[in-house]
Amino acid sequence: KAKEAGRARMTLYDPSMDADREQRNALELDLRMAIESGDLTLAYQPLIDAASYAPTGVEALVRWNRPGHGPISPEVFIPIAETSGLIESLGLFVLRKACETAKQWPELNVSVNVSPGQFRNPAFADYVRYVLKQTEVEAGRITLEITEGYMIQNPQRTRQSIERLKALGVKVALDDFGSGFSSIGYLRQFGFDRIKIDRSLVMGVNEDKRQREMLQATVALARSLDIPVTAEGIETEEQAIAMRLFGCDCLQGYLFGKPMTADLITEMLHARHAAEPEGRRRLGAA
Numbered sequence: 001k002a003k004e005a006g007r008a009r010m011t012l013y014d015p016s017m018d019a020d021r022e023q024r025n026a027l028e029l030d031l032r033m034a035i036e037s038g039d040l041t042l043a044y045q046p047l048i049d050a051a052s053y054a055p056t057g058v059e060a061l062v063r064w065n066r067p068g069h070g071p072i073s074p075e076v077f078i079p080i081a082e083t084s085g086l087i088e089s090l091g092l093f094v095l096r097k098a099c100e101t102a103k104q105w106p107e108l109n110v111s112v113n114v115s116p117g118q119f120r121n122p123a124f125a126d127y128v129r130y131v132l133k134q135t136e137v138e139a140g141r142i143t144l145e146i147t148e149g150y151m152i153q154n155p156q157r158t159r160q161s162i163e164r165l166k167a168l169g170v171k172v173a174l175d176d177f178g179s180g181f182s183s184i185g186y187l188r189q190f191g192f193d194r195i196k197i198d199r200s201l202v203m204g205v206n207e208d209k210r211q212r213e214m215l216q217a218t219v220a221l222a223r224s225l226d227i228p229v230t231a232e233g234i235e236t237e238e239q240a241i242a243m244r245l246f247g248c249d250c251l252q253g254y255l256f257g258k259p260m261t262a263d264l265i266t267e268m269l270h271a272r273h274a275a276e277p278e279g280r281r282r283l284g285a286a
C-alpha cells in the first residue's frame with residue numbers, strides 16, 4: 001500500500017506522463033473508431049496435422065492498420081481494449097467475422113482467441129450461441145482459445161463458462177500453456193479439448209537440455225490426461241520433428257505458414273487439392 005502510494009505520487013511529478021496519457025487516449029479513440037467503422041481485419045494462420053502435414057484448421061488473429069501509424073500489434077491494442085470497455089465489441093466482431101469466413105472452408109476448424117474480459121461476462125456463452133445461429137456455422141468447427149492467466153485467477157467461473165460453451169458444441173482450448181503459472185492439477189477438471197504449448201517453450205526445444213526435458217514432460221502430462229496438444233511458434237524443421245516426437249498432434253508456426261488473408265488460405269487449399277489430394281507437401285508461407 002505504502003509502495004503503491006509512493007508510486008502514484010511519483011507519477012504525479014513525472015513530466016512524461018501527460019504525453020503518455022495523451023498518446024494512450026489517442027490510441028484508444030482510434031481503436032474505438034476502427035471497431036465502429038469495421039476497420040479491423042482478421043488474418044488466418046494454418047494449423048497442421050503433425051502426422052500428415054495437412055492443414056486441419058486455422059487460427060483467426062485480429063489485425064489493425066492504424067491510420068497514420070501503420071500496423072499495431074494485438075499484444076498492444078488488446079490490453080487497451082480490455083481496460084477501456086472496447087473488448088466486448090472487438091471480440092464480437094472477431095467472432096462473427098471468423099464464423100462467417102469459416103463457411104468458406106468446410107474442411108477446416110477455425111480457432112478464435114477470447115480475452116479474459118469477454119470470458120468474464122456471464123452472457124458470453126449466450127452471445128456465442130447467437131453468433132453461431134446467425135452465421136449458421138457448425139459449432140463443432142469452432143475452437144475458442146483462452147489463456148491460462150484468467151483460468152488461474154478465476155477457477156470456479158472458468159469451469160462454469162467452459163461447461164456452458166461446451167454445451168453449445170464449441171471446443172475450448174487452453175492457449176499459451178507453460179508461459180505462466182498453470183497448475184497442472186487444474187487441467188483435468190476444466191475439460192479443455194486441447195492445450196497449446198506456448199511459443200516461448202517451443203523456441204528452446206533444441207537449445208537447452210533442461211528446457212527440452214520440461215517441454216517433453218509437459219506434453220506427456222497433457223497426453224496422459226488424454227488432451228491433444230498443439231505446439232505453437234514452430235519455425236524450424238528440427239522443432240517440428242521434436243514436437244512431433246514428444247506427442248504433439250498439431251503444429252503451428254511460420255515454418256508452415258504465417259498469418260495470411262482469407263483469400264490466401266482459400267488459394268492454399270485449392271492448390272493442395274489440385275496438386276496432390278493427400279500429399280505431404282508443406283504449405284508455402286505468405
Ligand code: C2E
Nearest residue numbers: 061062074075078094113114115233234235252253254259
Ligand atoms: P496467440 O493466440 O498465442 O497467437 C499466436 C501468436 O504468435 C500470433 O501473434 C502469431 O502471429 C504468432 N506466431 C505464430 N507462429 C509464429 C512463429 O513461428 N514465430 C513467431 N515469432 N510468431 C509466431 P499475433 O497475431 O501478433 O497475436 C499475438 C497475441 O494477441 C495472440 O497470441 C493472442 O493472445 C492475441 N490476439 C490476437 N488476435 C486476437 C483476437 O482476435 N482476440 C483476442 N482476444 N486476442 C487476440
Ligand code: MG
Nearest residue numbers: 059113145175
Ligand atoms: Mg491463440
Ligand code: MG
Nearest residue numbers: 175176196232
Ligand atoms: Mg497461443
Ligand code: MG
Nearest residue numbers: 176198199232
Ligand atoms: Mg502465445
